[in-house]
Amino acid sequence: MIRCSVVEFNSVAIVVHLRRGSRWRDFPLAMMMLAPSAVILGLFVLYPLGRAVWLGQQRCDNFGDNCVSQGFGQYVDIFRSTEFQNALVVTVKFALLSVPAGLVLGVGLAVLADKYLRGIGVFRAVFSSTVATSVAVASLMWLFLLQPSVGALANVDWFNSLFPSVKDPGWLQDPGTALTAVAVSSVWAGLGFTFILVTAGLQGVPRELYEAAAVDGAGGIRRFWSITVPMLGPTLLFVLIVLTTRAFQTYGEVDLLTDGGPQPEDSTTTITYFVYGQNSPIRNDAGLQAGAAVLLFLVLLVLSAIQLRGIGRRVHYAN
Amino acid sequence: MPTDTAAPVAPVLLDAASSREFDAPRGWRRAGRYGLLVVVAVVVLFPIYTMVVAAFKPSDQFFENPLVPDAFTLDVIREAWTAGRLGRYLFNSLVVALVVTMCQVVSAVLAAYAFALLKFPLKNVFFVLFIATLLVPLEATLVINFDTVDALGWANTYQGLALPFLATAFGVFLMRQVFMSLPPDLRDAARIDGVGHLGFLRHVGLPLVRPTLGALALFAFLGSWNQYLWPNLIVNETDMNTVQSGLRVLSRSNLDQPNLVMAGTFVAAIPVAIVLLLFQRQLVRGLTAGAVKG
Numbered sequence: 001m002i003r004c005s006v007v008e009f010n011s012v013a014i015v016v017h018l019r020r021g022s023r024w025r026d027f028p029l030a031m032m033m034l035a036p037s038a039v040i041l042g043l044f045v046l047y048p049l050g051r052a053v054w055l056g057q058q059r060c061d062n063f064g065d066n067c068v069s070q071g072f073g074q075y076v077d078i079f080r081s082t083e084f085q086n087a088l089v090v091t092v093k094f095a096l097l098s099v100p101a102g103l104v105l106g107v108g109l110a111v112l113a114d115k116y117l118r119g120i121g122v123f124r125a126v127f128s129s130t131v132a133t134s135v136a137v138a139s140l141m142w143l144f145l146l147q148p149s150v151g152a153l154a155n156v157d158w159f160n161s162l163f164p165s166v167k168d169p170g171w172l173q174d175p176g177t178a179l180t181a182v183a184v185s186s187v188w189a190g191l192g193f194t195f196i197l198v199t200a201g202l203q204g205v206p207r208e209l210y211e212a213a214a215v216d217g218a219g220g221i222r223r224f225w226s227i228t229v230p231m232l233g234p235t236l237l238f239v240l241i242v243l244t245t246r247a248f249q250t251y252g253e254v255d256l257l258t259d260g261g262p263q264p265e266d267s268t269t270t271i272t273y274f275v276y277g278q279n280s281p282i283r284n285d286a287g288l289q290a291g292a293a294v295l296l297f298l299v300l301l302v303l304s305a306i307q308l309r310g311i312g313r314r315v316h317y318a319n
Numbered sequence: 320m321p322t323d324t325a326a327p328v329a330p331v332l333l334d335a336a337s338s339r340e341f342d343a344p345r346g347w348r349r350a351g352r353y354g355l356l357v358v359v360a361v362v363v364l365f366p367i368y369t370m371v372v373a374a375f376k377p378s379d380q381f382f383e384n385p386l387v388p389d390a391f392t393l394d395v396i397r398e399a400w401t402a403g404r405l406g407r408y409l410f411n412s413l414v415v416a417l418v419v420t421m422c423q424v425v426s427a428v429l430a431a432y433a434f435a436l437l438k439f440p441l442k443n444v445f446f447v448l449f450i451a452t453l454l455v456p457l458e459a460t461l462v463i464n465f466d467t468v469d470a471l472g473w474a475n476t477y478q479g480l481a482l483p484f485l486a487t488a489f490g491v492f493l494m495r496q497v498f499m500s501l502p503p504d505l506r507d508a509a510r511i512d513g514v515g516h517l518g519f520l521r522h523v524g525l526p527l528v529r530p531t532l533g534a535l536a537l538f539a540f541l542g543s544w545n546q547y548l549w550p551n552l553i554v555n556e557t558d559m560n561t562v563q564s565g566l567r568v569l570s571r572s573n574l575d576q577p578n579l580v581m582a583g584t585f586v587a588a589i590p591v592a593i594v595l596l597l598f599q600r601q602l603v604r605g606l607t608a609g610a611v612k613g
Contacts, residue, residue: 023438023439024439024440026437026438026439026516027440029433029437029516030437030442031439033429033430033432033433034429034430034433034434034445036422036426036430036485037426037427037429037430037449037486037488037491038445038448038449039486040426040482040483040486041449041452041486041487043467044460044464044482044483045452045455045460046452048459048460048461048462048463048464049455049459049460049463051463052459052460052462052463055463109359109363112352112356112359113356115352117344117349117353120356123356123360126360126364127359127360127363129363129364129367129592130363131595131602132588132591132592132595133588133591134544134545134547134562134563134588134591135545135547136547136562136563136567136584136587137584137587138366140566140570140580140581141367141584142366143570143580144369144370144577144580144581145366145369147577150382150574150575150576150577151577152369152373152385152386152577155382155383155385156384156386188363188366191363193606196602196603196606197606197607200603245456248456249456249457251458251547251548252547252563255547255567256567256570272458272548275458275462276458276462276548276551276552286462286466289462290462293459293460293461293462294459296456296458296459297455297456297459300454300456301454304454
């Protein structure tokens with residue numbers, strides 16, 4: 001008895017002693033463990049951001065040398081320039097076209113497949129399949145579908161007579177439809193992601209809620225708005241933020257489908273394409289590129305803050 | 320012994336959901352639901368279907384009835400493989416993705432362990448700095464990263480392709496969450512037995528967090544494999560293209576031969592499809608980790 005309690009006492013004492021330790025004792029080990037991540041994140045996220053902020057107020061020659069400071073007013077100049085304003089408007093339009101559609105369709109698919117039916121696994125696999133396509137793969141599929149002369153739809157007779165504009169001038173070539181066409185490709189590519197997340201969210205909704213509501217006489221639509229949507233709150237908020245952020249970073253789709261055109265309206269030149277695209281007017285000016293990139297960062301920051309504060313507050317977190 | 324303390328994730332895509340009466344529509348409702356499911360599935364699969372049809376049709380027949388698979392050949396696939404240098408590009412993508420995956424997992428585990436289980440001064444400062452990197456979009460930093468990698472002389476190299484992605488804050492946070500949910504008694508017990516932090520991490524910590532580790536590895540791999548903007552910036556020698564930037568080259572140099580481009584796209588899409596079929600559980604776990612805990 002006595003021996004036993006002594007041992008217990010000792011081990012408690014050891015634990016207490018070890019837990020106190022010296023504040024600095026683990027410091028070297030901690031630094032070593034943080035080092036790999038810290039070096040990479042510092043060198044390729046924090047440093048470039050700081051450097052971009054600095055470079056954004058300079059003008060450089062075509063080789064990125066001989067940079068001259070213009071003062072931080074250059075950010076205001078970039079922001080107010082016709083080209084940036086156009087890119088901003090295009091990006092916002094693109095987000096408005098693609099984010100709500102992507103969210104609604106993804107939730108629709110998930111609700112549709114959230115029943116016990118024979119073979120439902122096959123449908124779920126199909127609905128999540130677009131998650132396996134990279135930007136390049138998805139965009140090239142849609143490029144093939146939509147090209148005016150050599151594309152698939154343009155060579156299907158009945159489709160052609162229904163929608164002559166797919167051949168002339170072509171949906172990606174018409175300034176009025178190009179952005180929508182790019183958005184369709186982007187929504188399609190994002191469907192799998194939204195579907196998987198919402199499906200996982202739906203499986204966390206207790207079935208008893210639906211049964212109780214059904215007993216109380218609530219129909220399918222009422223059950224959807226009063227149970228499904230509130231219970232999915234955190235998931236939907238997360239999807240909304242991810243889709244919006246992605247929409248504002250859209251580059252690959254534009255690069256492959258339209259090259260920022262049709263010209264001269266630059267109908268699909270998003271902010272990211274404005275910074276990096278091969279047809280961009282600032283392509284050879286490191287200062288302006290950095291400035292526009294920093295502005296993109298700021299826009300995204302404001303957007304996330306608005307979504308988290310505005311909608312986040314109203315989201316119900318279970319447990 | 321619990322294998323992981325993160326919320327268990329049901330195999331969402333293929334599971335047999337509860338077979339309760341309420342979840343299983345009958346009669347006309349069931350037929351209607353099937354009808355709707357089939358229609359929607361056809362719409363979702365349509366772009367993939369047209370790609371496959373084009374990839375396997377002879378070039379001279381492909382403009383007639385592009386939606387009907389009325390002829391079959393492997394010639395176009397073969398031509399795309401050689402003309403598009405797909406073997407080389409797939410290999411490049413694989414090398415870069417494997418290096419990125421390995422380094423991201425190791426760096427994330429180490430940093431996450433330090434944040435979760437070590438006590439040291441300035442921890443909060445470091446933590447805030449790590450959080451801050453989550454807010455910075457890739458597109459805002461690549462302009463400068465290009466200069467950095469170029470100055471190292473690593474344009475057109477594997478190192479250059481991989482370097483900026485060897486660590487992510489996302490990975491650190493994901494792993495930190497699971498390390499923090501390990502019972503503290505476990506560490507205390509190990510300490511009494513004289514096991515140091517690294518020994519504890521290796522023999523106790525890692526086996527317990529393996530499922531989340533798998534999710535992180537899958538995400539790191541996919542993230543690297545699907546990278547589009549960076550390889551386009553840093554590669555201008557054809558040998559060093561990844562599959563993604565290689566597809567761009569293939570598409571631009573064969574604008575009049577979309578079936579060749581589709582054959583290349585089809586081949587390029589297969590590896591990821593296989594990886595996701597094998598690791599769908601990890602995919603769902605990784606995706607939901609952000610939604611539930613983020």
